[in-house]
Amino acid sequence: AQTVTQSQPEMSVQEAETVTLSCTYDTSESDYYLFWYKQPPSRQMILVIRQEAYKQQNATENRFSVNFQKAAKSFSLKISDSQLGDAAMYFCAYRSADSNYQLIWGAGTKLIIKP
Amino acid sequence: DGGITQSPKYLFRKEGQNVTLSCEQNLNHDAMYWYRQDPGQGLRLIYYSQIVNDFQKGDIAEGYSVSREKKESFPLTVTSAQKNPTAFYLCASSRWDLNTEAFFGQGTRLTVV
Numbered sequence: 001a002q003t004v005t006q007s008q009p010e011m012s013v014q015e016a017e018t019v020t021l022s023c024t025y026d027t028s029e030s031d032y033y034l035f036w037y038k039q040p041p042s043r044q045m046i047l048v049i050r051q052e053a054y055k056q057q058n059a060t061e062n063r064f065s066v067n068f069q070k071a072a073k074s075f076s077l078k079i080s081d082s083q084l085g086d087a088a089m090y091f092c093a094y095r096s097a098d099s100n101y102q103l104i105w106g107a108g109t110k111l112i113i114k115p
Numbered sequence: 116d117g118g119i120t121q122s123p124k125y126l127f128r129k130e131g132q133n134v135t136l137s138c139e140q141n142l143n144h145d146a147m148y149w150y151r152q153d154p155g156q157g158l159r160l161i162y163y164s165q166i167v168n169d170f171q172k173g174d175i176a177e178g179y180s181v182s183r184e185k186k187e188s189f190p191l192t193v194t195s196a197q198k199n200p201t202a203f204y205l206c207a208s209s210r211w212d213l214n215t216e217a218f219f220g221q222g223t224r225l226t227v228v
Contacts, residue, residue: 009155035216042221043203043205043221043222044219044220044221044222045205045207045217045219046219047216047218050216091157091158101146101211101212102160102163102173103148103158103160103217105157105158105159106157107155107156107157108155108156108157
């Protein structure tokens with residue numbers, strides 16, 4: 001069975017600086033998708049970015065980018081120019097056809113932004 | 116606007132009672148999901164449904180029941196058999212494709228009193 005591991009329960013960063021959140025996963029599949037979701041204090045889950053496993057190019061969305069290393073099964077999220085509104089829980093998720101398209105979730109990383 | 120609506124936002128249950136959490140979506144998504152979130156933990160799947168009148172157990176289905184009589188609706192009942200129901204419950208929906216993300220409701224906070 002696939003698993004997703006987020007080894008950093010909490011991270012903090014100074015406003016305007018860059019922070020990287022780690023995510024590793026375990027799978028024997030070759031075709032899958034990876035997602036980063038944000039859960040702010042309102043608790044609504046919001047998609048931040050996604051990556052297709054067959055694409056070598058790392059996904060980017062404005063200040064958010066990923067470092068996808070398929071061989072290492074690593075999928076880290078980089079937030080540049082951190083803003084106070086980035087403070088939230090961040091969850092990494094894995095989706096594959098073999099798991100009946102289910103999303104497998106990491107435990108989350110709490111990101112604190114220091115003004 | 117398209118989206119997912121969960122109600123109520125807060126729910127209080129007496130021990131021994133069944134309660135039902137509502138989830139409605141107007142995104143025309145085939146798949147719907149119920150997750151439980153406890154403090155400091157990720158999401159755990161309770162039930163999911165790919166099509167109307169069909170649903171599957173997730174990792175922690177014991178003490179819960181669902182129905183999927185309409186594509187738009189996927190209510191979750193927390194029964195008295197659920198020993199520790201106090202948690203935050205999230206409903207989600209998605210197309211039944213590998214490459215699509217799930218969209219979430221705003222959640223229901225259930226507390227046993």
